[in-house]
Amino acid sequence: MEPHHNSVTRTPLNNVVVQRRSKSKSYRLSYRSGLGAASRLGLTPALTARRLNTSRRAPKSHNITEKVDPEQLALLVKTEWQLSYVTPLYQFRHTQLKSYSRQLSAFIAAGKQQGLAVEVEGSQTTFRVSFSLVPGLTESDDDAETVLIQIHSKALFAVQDEPQKPAWSGWLTCVNGKPEYLRSLPKDFICLPLFGSVGAEGLSTLVKSWFQQTFDCCFGPLEISHTSLQWLMALWTNCHTEHSIQHLKMIWTLPAVPPLQVTYSVNPDDAWDLWISVRKEKENRGGAEKEEEEENCIDIEEVTRFIQGLKNHFYRHFRLDLSAGSLNQVSTALGSAKYSGRIKISNSRYMITTLTLLTECALLKMPI
Numbered sequence: 001m002e003p004h005h006n007s008v009t010r011t012p013l014n015n016v017v018v019q020r021r022s023k024s025k026s027y028r029l030s031y032r033s034g035l036g037a038a039s040r041l042g043l044t045p046a047l048t049a050r051r052l053n054t055s056r057r058a059p060k061s062h063n064i065t066e067k068v069d070p071e072q073l074a075l076l077v078k079t080e081w082q083l084s085y086v087t088p089l090y091q092f093r094h095t096q097l098k099s100y101s102r103q104l105s106a107f108i109a110a111g112k113q114q115g116l117a118v119e120v121e122g123s124q125t126t127f128r129v130s131f132s133l134v135p136g137l138t139e140s141d142d143d144a145e146t147v148l149i150q151i152h153s154k155a156l157f158a159v160q161d162e163p164q165k166p167a168w169s170g171w172l173t174c175v176n177g178k179p180e181y182l183r184s185l186p187k188d189f190i191c192l193p194l195f196g197s198v199g200a201e202g203l204s205t206l207v208k209s210w211f212q213q214t215f216d217c218c219f220g221p222l223e224i225s226h227t228s229l230q231w232l233m234a235l236w237t238n239c240h241t242e243h244s245i246q247h248l249k250m251i252w253t254l255p256a257v258p259p260l261q262v263t264y265s266v267n268p269d270d271a272w273d274l275w276i277s278v279r280k281e282k283e284n285r286g287g288a289e290k291e292e293e294e295e296n297c298i299d300i301e302e303v304t305r306f307i308q309g310l311k312n313h314f315y316r317h318f319r320l321d322l323s324a325g326s327l328n329q330v331s332t333a334l335g336s337a338k339y340s341g342r343i344k345i346s347n348s349r350y351m352i353t354t355l356t357l358l359t360e361c362a363l364l365k366m367p368i
Contacts, residue, residue, distance in 0.1 A: 052227055052360060054300040059235050059353035061242045067136030068348075072148060075169065076134075077348050081196030083222040083341040084208075085362040086172060088189040089215035094145055097131035100214075105129040107210045108151070108203070127203075128152045128164060139175050139352060142182040144190050146173040151203055168199030170207060175355040178363055193362035194355070195219065196343070220365065222341045228361055229327050229337055234303040235353055236332045240272045243347060246333035250310075254325035262322070264314055268332075271310075278305045 065073060108127050134146035148171045152164035172192035174182075182191055197204050208219045224232075236245055248266040253259050282302055311322045329338045335345045335354060343358065345351050 052225075052231070052300075052364065056231070056235070056298050056357075058238055058296055058298050059350050061239070061349045062352055064136070064348045064351055068134060069136075072132070072134050073348055075148065075150075076171065077345050077351065079169075079198055080336070080342050080344040081171075081198055082204075083224070083343055083358065083362075084195040084197070084219045085193055085222045085365045086195045086211070087193075087218045087366050088185055088191045089211070089217050091188050092190045092192075092215050094133060094147070094190075097133065097147070101129045101131045103214070104131075104149075104207065104210050108206050111206045111209075125153050125155060127167065128154070134171070134173075137173060137175065137351075137355075139356065140177070140179065142179045143174045143177055144192055146171060147192065149207065151199070151207075166199070168197070168203040168207070170195065170197040170199075170204075173355060173359070175352060175359045177359055181363065191363075193366060194222075194359050195362075218367075220367075222358075222362055222365055223339055224337050224341055224343065224358075224361065226327050226339070228357060229330050229339065230303050230307050231357055232335075232337050232354065233330045233332075234275070234298060234306050235357070236330075236334045236350070237271050237275045237306070238298065239334060239350055240268055240275075243349065244268060244333060245271070247331070249329075249331045250327060251329040252322050252325045253328050254320065254322070260325075261328075262320065262325070264310070264322070266310065274309045274313075275306055278302050278309065281305070 105127060108129065112127075128151070130150045130152075132148045132150075134148050137146040138144075149169065150166065151168040153167040154164045173194050173196075174192050175194075177191060177193070185191060197207070211217055212219065233248065233250070237248060239245065245268045247268060248271040250264045250266075252262045252264060254262060279302065282299075315321055327339070330336065334347045334350050335343065337343050343354070345354055
């Protein structure tokens with residue numbers, strides 16, 4: 001698939017009108033058959049590296065409002081989103097978002113009639129769905145543009161000027177996706193692997209069902225692994241001198257009966273001093289000729305030593321070895337992340353760094 005540089009058309013332009021797939025029944029090997037994503041993408045090579053990258057570029061502050069509409073950005077930041085992964089969408093077109101808004105509205109209305117969403121707001125409620133493009137929230141020409149979905153509710157017998165209330169929001173994105181994989185997809189597939197949602201669970205279920213039926217995709221839970229949480233801690237701490245992280249807070253769970261939950265808060269300057277000492281140690285080993293390259297790159301060994309330094313400090317004071325437990329949550333003033341797959345980005349200037357890591361996690365979690 002050749003990349004498109006026009007942000008409005010980051011999908012294949014051939015056959016823009018979505019065709020009914022009943023004419024190609026042999027091709028329609030649905031995920032619902034239980035065969036999984038590999039059955040649909042049988043000709044697509046599997047991801048070659050089924051693990052997180054061991055090295056990343058050090059995050060830099062970006063004024064993302066130069067690329068992304070500030071109003072759309074305000075909807076994305078400072079909200080805690082529940083993450084899922086999404087397999088590639090078949091015949092999804094960014095040029096058809098108005099049609100998708102009408103289709104999903106009708107699907108939700110039908111679901112309400114069947115009693116599938118009564119618990120959301122009650123039977124005397126109507127829903128309005130809006131799909132919109134979020135231009136600029138991409139980093140490479142292979143990334144498809146982000147799509148934002150909003151669902152507003154309104155009482156059936158509300159007065160004419162009564163505003164609609166936000167009932168559910170969601171987005172699909174791909175930031176710095178693995179180019180080898182994205183280019184290997186058949187032309188009718190669009191990859192937006194990272195899905196975030198907030199709002200009524202009944203609406204989340206209906207939205208996912210509509211996507212699965214319309215685009216033959218598959219959703220699954222996306223936990224933020226122990227290693228990914230450690231990466232976020234290190235990447236966010238690396239930003240401290242540009243934008244103070246204000247605190248570094250971790251929640252660990254230790255195996256005990258009952259399980260012991262430990263909240264570990266670190267002064268931001270102490271966290272920075274430890275991080276800088278780890279970075280200098282790497283520079284000393286690498287030699288002067290690699291100094292500039294090393295400054296722009298963070299590797300997993302540095303992350304591991306940073307975390308081990310924090311564990312050692314905790315052990316010296318409390319005689320508890322955090323290595324025996326699991327890291328469940330991290331937070332700074334730049335954002336928070338939980339193992340359960342909940343993420344909040346509190347500073348848009350480092351949004352690209354965070355979404356790049358989460359896109360990678362989503363691609364690795366997909367069953368293809």
